[in-house]
Amino acid sequence: MIAVENVSKSFGNTLAVDRVSFEVKAGETLVLLGTSGSGKTTMLRMINRLLEPTSGNISLNHKSILAEPPEILRRNIGYVLQGYGLFPHYTVAENIAIVPSLLNWGKDKIYKRVNELLQKLRLPPEKYADAYPHELSGGQKQRVGLARALAANPPVLLMDEPFGALDPLTRESVRKEFKELDELKAKTIILVTHDVQEAFELGDKICLMDKGAVVQSGTPADLIFHPVNEFVKSFFSRHELQLRLQALRLKDIWRDLLTVDPSATSTFTSNKNIWEATEALTNKGPIIAYDPETGTTKKFEYADLQIALKQIKNNS
């Protein structure tokens, strides 16, 4: 668990971070969202002590991050830098092996781990292990950056605009892969982005920042359905309908869906949001979904979109 309490950071006369507080529970993803210059990167860099706060406290699992030297702290915190940050003269395998080497892992263990990660990230080792960063596409470099951060299996991951350097199409597909990646499912993640869509797709919680301070934090649904002020409202207004469909899950309209034979195979769970369900519906036809809590299986089709829209109207 990460707790940030009343943290501020000044650079000379610039107050970059202004009394920020938030908590991220183990296994959760928190997104720091905001316009350029709102203090997101500065906040993130204080968590692994690349910067020291001017005031306030940060703790990891109830222990102040000042309790041990930064090098020890960083063993538990993977960091994915803005714009990949790969070493150009290191091969892909060498880039991924940096932290395990620092930790004095044996050669065999490093080799095994690097290969395992390359495979998981769809970069066949025989083709990519010995390649250099300049030989890779943006999406591939992004995956190597992620593999490097994951190499020593840290429980916490900090990600600074991890998809920022990718074109919109690659960005969307890499983001989808990212969401499905097993290695990330149990991690506690803080992700910085200025992309509203990304925040809604990836965040369990979102902290919306402006001028160094948190304007509102909560679940995507809290922010979209209960904005605390005009700033929050206008920040999301351009994407309103899509965000609202993303903030609503199949289980929120579960009662109104048609029950089907539980023997029907389903790859969808009731946790999927309505936007994803509608996307799948468009590509593959009616969706069969399963709710682990009640053990029921239901069907989602176009007509049910009306139920979702009605629910959204009721929530507003």
Ligand SMILES: Nc1ncnc2c1ncn2[C@@H]1O[C@H](COP(=O)(O)OP(=O)(O)OP(=O)(O)O)[C@@H](O)[C@H]1O
């Ligand atoms: N090392 C530094 N020295 C002086 N000012 C800094 C420094 N780092 C950041 N700042 C200032 O602090 C403020 C917050 O910057 P920060 O990079 O944290 O914002 P951000 O929300 O991450 O923006 P972006 O999305 O553009 O990266 C800005 O006004 C920036 O100019």
